[in-house]
Amino acid sequence: MHYVSTRGSAPVLGFGEAMMTGLARDGGLYVPDTVPELSHGDIAAMAGLPYEEVAFRVMRPYLGGFFGDDEFRGLIDAAYKGFHHTARAPLVQLAPNHFLLELFHGPTLAFKDFAMQLIGQMMQAALAKSGERITIVGATSGDTGSAAMEAFRGLANVDVFILFPHGRVSDVQRRQMTTPVEANCHALAMDGDFDACQARVKDMFNDFAFRDGVRLAGVNSINWARVLAQVVYYFYAATALGAPHRSVSFTVPTGNFGDIFAGYIARRMGLPIEKLVIATNQNDILDRALRAGDYRTDGVKPSISPSMDIQVSSNFERALFDAYGRDGNAVSQLMAELKTGGFHISQGALETLRATFASGRCSEEETLATITHQLRTTGELLCPHSAVGVKVAEDHLGAVPMITLATAHPAKFPDAVERATGIRPGLPPHMADLFDRPERMTRVPNDLAALQALVRERIAP
Numbered sequence: 001m002h003y004v005s006t007r008g009s010a011p012v013l014g015f016g017e018a019m020m021t022g023l024a025r026d027g028g029l030y031v032p033d034t035v036p037e038l039s040h041g042d043i044a045a046m047a048g049l050p051y052e053e054v055a056f057r058v059m060r061p062y063l064g065g066f067f068g069d070d071e072f073r074g075l076i077d078a079a080y081k082g083f084h085h086t087a088r089a090p091l092v093q094l095a096p097n098h099f100l101l102e103l104f105h106g107p108t109l110a111f112k113d114f115a116m117q118l119i120g121q122m123m124q125a126a127l128a129k130s131g132e133r134i135t136i137v138g139a140t141s142g143d144t145g146s147a148a149m150e151a152f153r154g155l156a157n158v159d160v161f162i163l164f165p166h167g168r169v170s171d172v173q174r175r176q177m178t179t180p181v182e183a184n185c186h187a188l189a190m191d192g193d194f195d196a197c198q199a200r201v202k203d204m205f206n207d208f209a210f211r212d213g214v215r216l217a218g219v220n221s222i223n224w225a226r227v228l229a230q231v232v233y234y235f236y237a238a239t240a241l242g243a244p245h246r247s248v249s250f251t252v253p254t255g256n257f258g259d260i261f262a263g264y265i266a267r268r269m270g271l272p273i274e275k276l277v278i279a280t281n282q283n284d285i286l287d288r289a290l291r292a293g294d295y296r297t298d299g300v301k302p303s304i305s306p307s308m309d310i311q312v313s314s315n316f317e318r319a320l321f322d323a324y325g326r327d328g329n330a331v332s333q334l335m336a337e338l339k340t341g342g343f344h345i346s347q348g349a350l351e352t353l354r355a356t357f358a359s360g361r362c363s364e365e366e367t368l369a370t371i372t373h374q375l376r377t378t379g380e381l382l383c384p385h386s387a388v389g390v391k392v393a394e395d396h397l398g399a400v401p402m403i404t405l406a407t408a409h410p411a412k413f414p415d416a417v418e419r420a421t422g423i424r425p426g427l428p429p430h431m432a433d434l435f436d437r438p439e440r441m442t443r444v445p446n447d448l449a450a451l452q453a454l455v456r457e458r459i460a461p
């Protein structure tokens, strides 16, 4: 199994290298050169298996022997043992043909834990073999950052720097990042929005002297291993509802396009997914792009689903790579145009995308109304991101079961949930004292040189 860049001119890598490399050296994102297909029988055999076993069967073909089977099983078990639900990702029925996949039972209460806990294990195992030390720099709109700190805190050979947009994450999210006491955790509140944070992280990767000097690694979904670990729950949920004997559809609250791209990979591996529905909040660039063929940023607008306040969706590049027939030059050209505001998607590529993806947008009012309505009718207390998903899914219900991904716990966004329901959801016992813990963070400017200087200074021996 080899990994190639979406821009076509970076070195071809094996799984371990791709995981430790993050962004490709031509600025692109790594994808497998071929997607392994699972047979009808392989998929049918997953029904009813523990989550950990499904993870092993789905991910193993991508590893190219980088981990031995027993070692990989051990890493998977260690990754999910801290989850607070025995099913890991339980399914709840909302309506006769509409189900919710609860992905918020991990340690930081968001779907990010599914991948981050596992790549934490995999990276530690890889570093133990190589004896290297790495510097992780990540960008977050709230959830990736807290999940990354939880997965890497206290490790002797890893420093974790997380850039988050100052004032644009919830208090719970901020405190999850600013309260770890371990000296290797660095929470950086940056002036700007998530797109600016993500752009500075990519700038650091594109500065080879800096990148190689600090041994930079990435844990955002630019890292292929993050996406891969998220493919698992599509198989787990779909087989629980009768796949591969019947098809299902998924609706995915979307920002950086990593989660829904994992669903796309599951579909290419043979899972019968009829449609993957992109659900956006008022930052609706992906919905506009799919409807009109024009991918154009119009500035990030703060919303009550802040983790999805994103306009430059990194992983859309991976989908474009396939839609343009794996033409790295074409993708490079589009990404150059994006730097000046946006690009037009060719008719052929648009038709390819529309064969797999549908889309919808949910306003702020609709988000609140959906939280209110779901509590009244089903008893399910949704976070605002999951509510965006449920609303858009309701507009796309059809003959096959629809599974909406519930991406975060309502307690991470108590203000919006209280506004919609009058109920202020409390934090679970393992986080009950979050607001009593002292915070530690650094305000930083949106300035590459200043950020690089800070990273260098903090990791200096």
Ligand SMILES: Cc1ncc(COP(=O)(O)O)c(C=O)c1O
Pocket: 110, 111, 142, 143, 144, 221, 253, 254, 255, 256, 257, 258, 259, 260, 307, 308, 385, 386, 407, 408
């Ligand atoms: C709670 C929540 N929902 C949805 C999303 C969107 O996921 P993705 O960026 O993979 O599209 C995010 C952020 O990534 C998130 O934190």
Ligand SMILES: N[C@@H](CCOP(=O)(O)O)C(=O)O
Pocket: 139, 140, 141, 142, 143, 144, 145, 219, 220, 221, 222, 255, 256, 258, 307, 308, 314
């Ligand atoms: N919503 C995310 C944004 C970063 O996404 P990633 O999947 O690329 O890490 C967050 O919560 O940080």
